[in-house]
Amino acid sequence: MATRKLTELASVIRSKNSGPYELTLDVIFKDKAAYDAVCRSQVINKSTIANLYGISEEEVIGIIEFAPANAIKATIVRPYPSGALGERDVYGAQQHAPLLNLEVSLD
Numbered sequence: 001m002a003t004r005k006l007t008e009l010a011s012v013i014r015s016k017n018s019g020p021y022e023l024t025l026d027v028i029f030k031d032k033a034a035y036d037a038v039c040r041s042q043v044i045n046k047s048t049i050a051n052l053y054g055i056s057e058e059e060v061i062g063i064i065e066f067a068p069a070n071a072i073k074a075t076i077v078r079p080y081p082s083g084a085l086g087e088r089d090v091y092g093a094q095q096h097a098p099l100l101n102l103e104v105s106l107d
Helices: 032-041 046-053 097-101
Strands: 002-005 010-017 022-029 060-066 071-077 103-106
Touching (some): 022 032, 032 071
16 A cells, blocks of 8 residues: 655645634645545544644544545644743644654555
């Protein structure tokens, strides 16, 4: 079974605030074939996101596959509220890094 890095299949991997207490992780794929392959693999799930971010599955608020945009969105609880003491990324724009090495098994 072949594997590819998520970075090879996606044109955009980003993170951003989803309010002061949540982060959204967006993966937008290069084409429908790549999107469909990742959806079939089910690699982007609550367990994977929880493991990558060192959080519990309960802190993964939701994962949405959005076919019209060839995109998958995951929303998680922020470890610190945006702008709180000790918080280092007020915009949530630097939190996508754990997704960059994610391997996808292709059938």
